[in-house]
Each structure stands twice: as structure tokens, then as C-alpha cells.
Amino acid sequence: MKTENAIKYAEALKGISYRDWQMLKVGMDRMFQGKLKELEPELKLSDTEQVGRLIQSQFGSYLWRASRLNRSKT
Numbered sequence: 668m669k670t671e672n673a674i675k676y677a678e679a680l681k682g683i684s685y686r687d688w689q690m691l692k693v694g695m696d697r698m699f700q701g702k703l704k705e706l707e708p709e710l711k712l713s714d715t716e717q718v719g720r721l722i723q724s725q726f727g728s729y730l731w732r733a734s735r736l737n738r739s740k741t
């Protein structure tokens with residue numbers, strides 16, 4: 668999210684009560700959950716190199732090298 672969008676949204680919510688915020692949040696969460704459920708069957712992994720980079724950044728290069736070595740043996 669861009670900073671200017673965050674500021675715009677915050678300004679639009681200025682003065683909202685906590686109870687109203689909770690109701691708005693629950694409503695928005697339910698809408699996004701419904702959309703995710705609708706799109707979930709179509710989601711597919713497409714960029715294995717990006718997965719490798721994410722694994723490497725999370726767990727270090729050891730796991731990524733080990734998995735590539737195991738793949739090359741088959």
C-alpha cells in the first residue's frame with residue numbers, strides 16, 4: 668500500500684468509534700475471505716525460482732542447495 672493511500676484511508680476513518688471499526692473490519696474480512704475462497708481453486712504456483720529465493724532468505728542457502736542436489740539425483 669502506498670503511503671498516500673494509507674493516509675487517505677485513515678482520514679476517511681477519522682472519528683470512527685472502536686465498535687464501528689470492529690464492525691467494519693469484520694465486514695471487510697468476510698468479503699475478502701469470500702473472494703479468497705472463490706479464487707482459491709485457481710491459485711497455482713508458477714515461479715519456482717522465486718520460491719527458492721524466499722526459502723533462501725528465510726532459512727539460508729543450505730536448504731535450497733540441499734533440495735537442488737536431491738532433485739539432480741533423480
